[in-house]
Amino acid sequence: MSAELLPFLYTFTGISLGFATISLIIGFQKKRDPVFLFFGFIGLTSALYYLLFPIYPDAADSDFVHFAGTFLIITAFGLLPWFFGVYTGYKVRSIQWSLTGVILLDYLLFVLSAFDLLAAIYWLILSHILQAGIILYGFLSVNHQWKAGEKKSGIVLLITLIIMTLFSIDDILLHYFPSILSPDFHGGLLPLDFFPVLFMIIIGGRIAKEIQIKEVLHKELLAKDKRLTDILNRISLLVIQVDKDGSVVYTNQYFHELTGYSKEEVIQHQYTLFIPEATMEDSTNKFDSVLSTNTNELARRLIQTKEGDILNINWSVVTLFDTDEKPVGIISVGADISDQVKAYEEIETLKKQLEKENIFLKSELGKVYEEEEIIGKSEAIRYVINRAKEVAATDAIIILEGETGVGKDLVAQFIHKISAQKNGPFISVNCAAIPKDLLESELFGYEKGAFTGATGSKKGRVEQADNGTLFLDEIGDMPLDLQPKILRFIQEGTFDRLGSEKGRHVNVRIITATNKNLKEEVDLKNFREDLYYRIHVFPITIPPLRKRRSDIPLLTRFFVDKFSKKYKRTITEISQSDKELLQTYDWPGNVRELENVIESSIIGSKGNRLSLANEVMNGKRAPSSGDGQPETLEQVERNHILYMLEQCNWRISGDDGAASRLGLHPNTLRSRMAKLKISKTFK
Numbered sequence: 001m002s003a004e005l006l007p008f009l010y011t012f013t014g015i016s017l018g019f020a021t022i023s024l025i026i027g028f029q030k031k032r033d034p035v036f037l038f039f040g041f042i043g044l045t046s047a048l049y050y051l052l053f054p055i056y057p058d059a060a061d062s063d064f065v066h067f068a069g070t071f072l073i074i075t076a077f078g079l080l081p082w083f084f085g086v087y088t089g090y091k092v093r094s095i096q097w098s099l100t101g102v103i104l105l106d107y108l109l110f111v112l113s114a115f116d117l118l119a120a121i122y123w124l125i126l127s128h129i130l131q132a133g134i135i136l137y138g139f140l141s142v143n144h145q146w147k148a149g150e151k152k153s154g155i156v157l158l159i160t161l162i163i164m165t166l167f168s169i170d171d172i173l174l175h176y177f178p179s180i181l182s183p184d185f186h187g188g189l190l191p192l193d194f195f196p197v198l199f200m201i202i203i204g205g206r207i208a209k210e211i212q213i214k215e216v217l218h219k220e221l222l223a224k225d226k227r228l229t230d231i232l233n234r235i236s237l238l239v240i241q242v243d244k245d246g247s248v249v250y251t252n253q254y255f256h257e258l259t260g261y262s263k264e265e266v267i268q269h270q271y272t273l274f275i276p277e278a279t280m281e282d283s284t285n286k287f288d289s290v291l292s293t294n295t296n297e298l299a300r301r302l303i304q305t306k307e308g309d310i311l312n313i314n315w316s317v318v319t320l321f322d323t324d325e326k327p328v329g330i331i332s333v334g335a336d337i338s339d340q341v342k343a344y345e346e347i348e349t350l351k352k353q354l355e356k357e358n359i360f361l362k363s364e365l366g367k368v369y370e371e372e373e374i375i376g377k378s379e380a381i382r383y384v385i386n387r388a389k390e391v392a393a394t395d396a397i398i399i400l401e402g403e404t405g406v407g408k409d410l411v412a413q414f415i416h417k418i419s420a421q422k423n424g425p426f427i428s429v430n431c432a433a434i435p436k437d438l439l440e441s442e443l444f445g446y447e448k449g450a451f452t453g454a455t456g457s458k459k460g461r462v463e464q465a466d467n468g469t470l471f472l473d474e475i476g477d478m479p480l481d482l483q484p485k486i487l488r489f490i491q492e493g494t495f496d497r498l499g500s501e502k503g504r505h506v507n508v509r510i511i512t513a514t515n516k517n518l519k520e521e522v523d524l525k526n527f528r529e530d531l532y533y534r535i536h537v538f539p540i541t542i543p544p545l546r547k548r549r550s551d552i553p554l555l556t557r558f559f560v561d562k563f564s565k566k567y568k569r570t571i572t573e574i575s576q577s578d579k580e581l582l583q584t585y586d587w588p589g590n591v592r593e594l595e596n597v598i599e600s601s602i603i604g605s606k607g608n609r610l611s612l613a614n615e616v617m618n619g620k621r622a623p624s625s626g627d628g629q630p631e632t633l634e635q636v637e638r639n640h641i642l643y644m645l646e647q648c649n650w651r652i653s654g655d656d657g658a659a660s661r662l663g664l665h666p667n668t669l670r671s672r673m674a675k676l677k678i679s680k681t682f683k
Contacts, residue, residue, distance in 0.1 A: 009050050012197040016047035019204045026211075038083040039207065045076040046196035070110055076196050077130070078103040081137050087203075088157070090144035095137050102130050124175060131168045131192075135161055156206040160199050167192040236394045238313060238336070241320070242271045243329040244291055246284075250331075258336060260306035276304045290317055291327050300337070312338045314420075335393055339507055340420050340467070374407070374414055375558050376551035380543040384411060387540045392419040397490065399475075399535050400513040402542035404660045405592030408513040409473060411542060416469040421509045424468025427461050432477035433655050440482055444489075446498035462495055466506040474655070475535065476516035476527060483528045490534055510535075515663060545587040545594060552583050555591060559598035560610060567602055573609040581612065588644070589661045638676045641669070645678070 020043030027036030049072040052065050081099045085091040106126050113120030138161045145154035171192040238258060241250035248266050256262060259274055266273065275283045279302050290297055297317045302310055313334040320329045374385060391398055392415050400408040409428060416426045434442050441451075445460030462470060472478075478486065489495045490510060494503045512535045521527035545552065556574070564571045574582075587593050597612070605611040644658040651657045653666035662669060673679070 006054050009054050012194070013047050013050040013054075016043045016050060016197055016200050018043075019200045020044040020047055023204075023207075034086040035083070035207070038079055038086060039203065042076050042079045042083060042196065043200050043204075045072045045079070046200060049073050049076065049193070050197070067110075067114075071107070073193060073196070074103060074106060074110070074127070077134060080134050084138050084141040084157075088141040088145045088150075088153075089148065090141040092137075092140075095133075095140075099130065099133050099137065102126065102133065106130055128168070128172055128175075131164075131171070135165055135168065138164070153206060153210070156202060160202050163198055163202075164195055167195050236396065238334040239331070240271070240334075241329060241331045242287075244327060246270050246272065246287065248273075249329070258305070258311070259303065265306075274303045274305070276302050276310060278302075287330070290319055290330055301334075310338075311336055312341045335420065337420060374410055375555050376548060377554065378548040378550045380548040381551055384540060384542055385414070387538075388415045389418065391415070391538045391540075395420075395509060397535050397537045398511045399518075399537075399539050400511065400542060401539055402513075402515065403544045403590055403663055404515045404655075405590030406542040406544055407591050408515075408542055409471065411540065412469070412471045412473075412511045412513065415511060416471075416509070419469070419509060421468050425465055426469045426471065427465035428471040428473060429461050430473045430655055432474035432653075432660075436479045436482075439479065440485070441498050443482075444485070444495045444497055447500045451498065457497070460495075460497065462489065462508065463504065463506060465508045467508075469509040469511060472510065472512045474514060475512040476514040476518055476521055480526070480528070483531050487528065487531045487534060490531075515660070516665075545590045549583055552594070553579070555594055556582055556598060559595050560602065563599045563602040569602055569605065570608050571602060571605060571610050575609065575612075578610065578612040589647075593661070634676065637672070638678060641672065641676065641678060 020040045023036040023040035023043060027033045027040055049069055052069050052072070078100065081096045085096055106123060109119050109123035109126060113123045138157065142154045142158045142161065145151075145157065171190055174190060235252075236254055237252075238255045239250070239252040240248060240255055243249050247268055248271050249268070251263065251266055256266075261274065271287075272280060272284065283301060286297070286299065286301075297315075299315050299317065301313055301315055303313055304310055314337050315332045315334040317330055317332045319327050320331055322328045374381065376382075388411060398412075398415065400411055402408055412428070413426060416422060429443065431439065441458075441460065443460050443462055445458050445463055447457050472486075485495070493507065494505050496503055518527055518532050518536070522529045522532050545555075560571050560574075563569075582594075589596070598610075601610055601612050641658070641662070644661055645652075648656060648658040648661065652659050652669055654660065657666065659666040659669040664672075
């Protein structure tokens with residue numbers, strides 16, 4: 001053994017032993033992780049191999065070193081196919097076991113080579129066949145990694161395989177064509193013998209990098225898991241996870257609140273604990289079916305609370321898989337529809353009566369809205385749609401906030417259509433449009449003789465909305481003296497008709513809307529604080545049109561098509577200047593203003609090109625004092641109020657009044673008109 005080679009061998013031994021020790025420790029700590037275990041054993045056998053030569057300097061003349069070293073190096077190479085399988089996920093057992101069988105045969109021939117020259121030749125040939133098989137399996141593993149998207153790891157492994165291939169070619173030439181390379185065996189070591197340490201360095205570095213990446217991802221996963229757990233514990237849906245043996249491994253807080261069971265009574269117990277006896281067989285069959293077919297399922301199932309009550313639950317069941325795509329259990333998310341089921345049974349018995357009432361519900365005072373679409377693709381409107389979908393499956397109270405004309409009623413209808421109440425009526429009440437002295441009777445109804453002119457009993461909007469949705473628009477304009485009754489109805493679901501002391505109960509989903517800052521109204525004593533907090537459970541802010549300009553072309557096209565059909569016009573073109581004007585105008589009246597402008601423009605257009613109405617042109621014109629000088633802030637405010645008053649035909653209050661479009665209280669607008677000396681006769 002050359003003295004110059006000893007420092008390198010000690011270094012190789014230290015590197016291999018270091019990687020081996022770390023990998024084996026990690027492997028055993030991580031529940032026998034095969035990647036680290038195989039890598040560790042490769043490093044250990046390599047370290048022992050390199051250590052033989054410094055211990056036995058005359059390695060070339062030592063039969064022990066020859067036999068021990070050969071066994072170690074063959075073992076190191078023999079572990080490679082198994083490492084490739086666990087590292088890349090390309091586990092072809094037939095190839096791996098075949099290569100292992102070749103290794104065992106190679107061991108046998110090697111032992112026999114000490115006694116038989118022919119066996120030595122066969123051993124050498126078989127060793128090179130084994131090298132070729134390992135290299136080929138390695139390239140197949142790289143290909144699998146590449147297809148799986150793990151390109152960085154695949155490139156690193158590819159480099160090691162190229163090095164092994166070059167060393168193997170060199171080894172073949174050294175043994176079969178020694179005259180070509182004039183070999184120098186360095187005291188018994190061949191170039192291929194140095195491959196294991198290169199393998200440890202290259203792959204070890206990559207594994208270390210992957211450990212670092214996995215640690216970062218693990219921390220992120222823990223944070224996301226905590227956020228997800230917080231969300232699951234707050235939603236009013238039952239969430240339960242069951243392993244493949246039927247044991248419960250997770251339940252959220254709402255599950256325990258609804259069923260009455262504690263976590264200790266459920267976790268690690270069979271899910272059949274809360275299945276009624278009458279449906280036990282059907283439920284267990286469905287559980288087995290979902291696991292065996294690996295399909296997701298939507299189903300209605302009964303569960304039994306700790307007190308023995310039976311609940312109807314709509315479940316969405318999803319199969320869970322491990323990294324090998326084997327089913328390990330299911331997770332189910334359910335909504336309690338017990339009240340709805342009972343209500344549907346009552347509705348069926350009252351079908352004829354409801355059909356008669358639907359005639360009234362389609363009238364002006366209690367209309368059921370026809371299906372409309374929420375038009376838009378902007379991030380702002382997608383946020384609104386996603387928020388609506390999140391809350392639709394629950395019975396939480398919703399408040400829609402936003403300026404006048406943004407489409408709060410359409411969003412309310414959208415929520416109703418995708419909720420459990422979609423088959424029930426959608427009743428809308430504009431709290432600002434109905435006179436204050438009539439609002440209570442319109443909401444809660446009245447009995448015969450309750451007041452002068454009450455010649456019969458009448459259902460109010462609340463009662464008409466039973467098993468459906470009640471939309472309280474402009475709730476910020478509700479009179480203070482009526483707010484306690486609304487609060488009681490929201491909290492208890494009960495109300496009294498005017499002239500009756502008999503409380504009535506309804507099952508109603510409540511959606512409210514306002515264009516006011518209710519918090520400011522609370523501070524001004526115009527709105528009750530307890531009612532504010534009761535309706536402010538799940539706010540959805542609908543953006544003004546100026547905040548979602550990318551939706552203007554879609555809305556324009558929609559309204560053009562709508563009014564073209566209505567007025568029997570054929571509008572196919574809009575000039576570029578008009579498109580730019582529509583896109584850059586601030587639309588203080590939002591979508592409603594855009595709709596009105598397009599309708600007016602359709603009426604006034606000739607031919608197939610849209611002629612944009614003057615309203616937008618006037619609204620876009622820069623304010624001027626007449627002498628070319630910019631107007632003062634007071635002049636700008638005066639002109640803008642005048643413009644809005646003219647657009648509304650000098651109507652101040654109401655849903656289509658100037659105050660509503662300006663986002664002001666009618667009394668505030670009247671005060672500003674007086675201050676700015678604005679009147680219909682003196683502009």
